[in-house]
Amino acid sequence: MEQVPLEHILMLAAVLFSLGVLAVITKRHAVVVLMGIELIFNAANLNLVAFSRYDPVLLQGQMFSLFVIVVAAAEAAVALAVVLRVYQHFKTANLNQIGENSKS
Template sequence: MNQIPLEHILALGAILFCLGLLAVFSKRHAVVVLMGVELIFNAANLNLIAFSRYDPEISEGQLFALFVMVVAAAEAAVALAIILRVYQLFKTSNVDELNTLKG
């Protein structure tokens, strides 16, 4: 059975990470920023699983990836709740227009 080389998986993880950073820093819509953060988490998970797969003595990568998925799910739930509340108060989800903490 042919395995995909580790360098290819790491390159894919780097591409996902860069796309996530691009979405976080260039977009103004809060949901797109949140999707960029999720892409960054998925890139980190991909690297953790790849290193765990290519070194059979290390199984902690899979456990760390599971922990990252749990944290990402909780972060997404809290962030979506905040985005909905901000939209109710300010009638916008554009992060550039949110310059006050008062509701």
């Protein structure tokens, strides 16, 4: 079985990271911003697992990746709860409108 070259995995992770940063910077809907953050986490996980292939005995990359997945799941649960409460209060999930409503 032939392995995928490390360069291809790193390029995929870079694309995922770039898409995540683009979503966080350009989008104004709170849920889409959270999805961008998840893309950034997934890019980091992909890098961790790809580099851990070079040290298969210690499994540090897989352990860190598992830790990031657990933290991301907790972050998603808390963030969605916050978004729901903000939506109940402001009746919008648009981050610009929330910022304008909280100033007045």
